[in-house]
Amino acid sequence: MQGIRGLPFLSMRWMRISELVLAVALISIPSQAQVHSEPQEPAVAFPLRPSANQRYLVDQNNLPFLIAGDSPQFLILHLSVEEADFYMANRQAIGFNTLWITLVTESVGGATYDGIPPFTVLGDLATPNESYFVRADDMIRLAALHNQLVILDPIDTIQWLDVLRSNGLTKARDYGRYLGARYQNFDNIVWMSGDDFQWWSDVIDDALVQAVALGIKDNDSRHIHTIELTPQSGSLDDPAWAPIITLNASYTYAPTYAQVIFDYNRPNFIPTFMVEANYEFENNTGQELGTPQVLRLQEYRAQLSGAAGQLYGNGYIWAFDNQWRSFLDTPGAAQFGYFKSLFAPRRWHDLIPDQTHALVIAGYGTFTDTGTNLASDYLTAAITQDGALAIAYMPSLRTITVAMSRMSGPTTARWYDPASGMFQSISGSPFPNVGTRDFTPPGPNSDGNGDWALVLESQ
Numbered sequence: 001m002q003g004i005r006g007l008p009f010l011s012m013r014w015m016r017i018s019e020l021v022l023a024v025a026l027i028s029i030p031s032q033a034q035v036h037s038e039p040q041e042p043a044v045a046f047p048l049r050p051s052a053n054q055r056y057l058v059d060q061n062n063l064p065f066l067i068a069g070d071s072p073q074f075l076i077l078h079l080s081v082e083e084a085d086f087y088m089a090n091r092q093a094i095g096f097n098t099l100w101i102t103l104v105t106e107s108v109g110g111a112t113y114d115g116i117p118p119f120t121v122l123g124d125l126a127t128p129n130e131s132y133f134v135r136a137d138d139m140i141r142l143a144a145l146h147n148q149l150v151i152l153d154p155i156d157t158i159q160w161l162d163v164l165r166s167n168g169l170t171k172a173r174d175y176g177r178y179l180g181a182r183y184q185n186f187d188n189i190v191w192m193s194g195d196d197f198q199w200w201s202d203v204i205d206d207a208l209v210q211a212v213a214l215g216i217k218d219n220d221s222r223h224i225h226t227i228e229l230t231p232q233s234g235s236l237d238d239p240a241w242a243p244i245i246t247l248n249a250s251y252t253y254a255p256t257y258a259q260v261i262f263d264y265n266r267p268n269f270i271p272t273f274m275v276e277a278n279y280e281f282e283n284n285t286g287q288e289l290g291t292p293q294v295l296r297l298q299e300y301r302a303q304l305s306g307a308a309g310q311l312y313g314n315g316y317i318w319a320f321d322n323q324w325r326s327f328l329d330t331p332g333a334a335q336f337g338y339f340k341s342l343f344a345p346r347r348w349h350d351l352i353p354d355q356t357h358a359l360v361i362a363g364y365g366t367f368t369d370t371g372t373n374l375a376s377d378y379l380t381a382a383i384t385q386d387g388a389l390a391i392a393y394m395p396s397l398r399t400i401t402v403a404m405s406r407m408s409g410p411t412t413a414r415w416y417d418p419a420s421g422m423f424q425s426i427s428g429s430p431f432p433n434v435g436t437r438d439f440t441p442p443g444p445n446s447d448g449n450g451d452w453a454l455v456l457e458s459q
Helices: 012-020 082-093 130-145 160-183 203-219 256-264 290-305 331-343
Strands: 067-070 098-102 149-153 189-194 227-228 248-251 270-276 309-311 351-353 359-361 382-383 390-396 400-403 411-417 420-424 434-439 453-459
Touching: 012 270, 067 149, 067 331, 082 130, 082 331, 098 130, 098 227, 098 309, 098 400, 130 160, 160 203, 189 203, 189 420, 227 248, 227 270, 248 256, 256 290, 290 309, 290 331, 351 390, 390 400, 400 453
Parallel strands: 067 098, 067 309, 098 149, 149 189, 189 227, 248 270, 270 309
Antiparallel strands: 351 382, 359 400, 382 390, 390 453, 400 434, 411 420, 411 453
16 A cells, blocks of 8 residues: 555554664563642643534533643553653643553554553453553553543554454454443543554444444443544544544644645534644654654644644654653653643634635745645634734744734734744834734744744734
């Protein structure tokens, strides 16, 4: 099967293992103690549900939840509870509020670092190992103590698809029922099937993965579902999943705005988040390394194209390379925290993508849905319906023209440096909300690149 831009289609995740030569065994810390840092934000009233307008997620108090996540897929396999606590405390301190964790993954044996397999009979979904799932329970509860949503993948569809095939539909659904019964009372969960699900167009394979999700729903009606398909996709590309899911996962290595806006514009739209793009320290397509600049391009463009949030990824963290502790506090992770710091305190959930360029009327570049993030000069912008807030993300240094008449009143204009998380005032601000005005960034940002966010807020 061919993948993106003619490359042989291998799992992006397993390509990473080959590229990074990841070591898959860590030594546990022999201690029963668990040390938890205090939540830095108000506790979220999980579980989540779609907002009334189907554009984002809200908690049980109807407060918008901006998905700001990391992707530690192999956490259950490769970390002790103590190590997981250390990792989660770090992520919480940076500003992450979501973790993508896979329940059953890696090789078909899929045992933890200390030798606990997920099933007592190898490859038999009817024999879940209580000790393994108790470990998983502990990890999910620990995430809740760190105020983290867990996007929980019930079974990897790369290495474990053959197991689903050999077990068949009945056992697959029964396995889902087991999970649904076990986790129905864990509040901080969103279920996500798939995981580079390459074979979703095969109706038999698709039915097997659906059987697990449907089995979960048989016993768990509290949690929403999504699915990750293959690169350059959204969950609703597979119409068979439409009755199951209430959250769409956008997945692309091309400029992220293209896939997110496509999913945002679907006639049967549901909340959309960017589940996966380039990871820091990786080069999954052979065309673009996951540098901090590339990550910023992905993040701001996706958010201003209507995303309900997104996940960051790190090549040393997702499978917990033996150097993972040295790669926790990286520029990409810190700058993802700056991204969240800009959007979370503001009405991000009310922003409407400026698709017709009624806000930024000149200098917005050229829209493309192919190529790399760096090669695209397209500016993404969004504005609230009442004109109180607008944000435009500039990928490069140039002058843009903004229709100030779209704002609701006198407008404070500032530049936000996405590489440092710092604002820079603009001379003459606040500006009247009449006519048009040209804006030019002050020069390279603190990383020496040309990307800035223009933040407009009416008084």
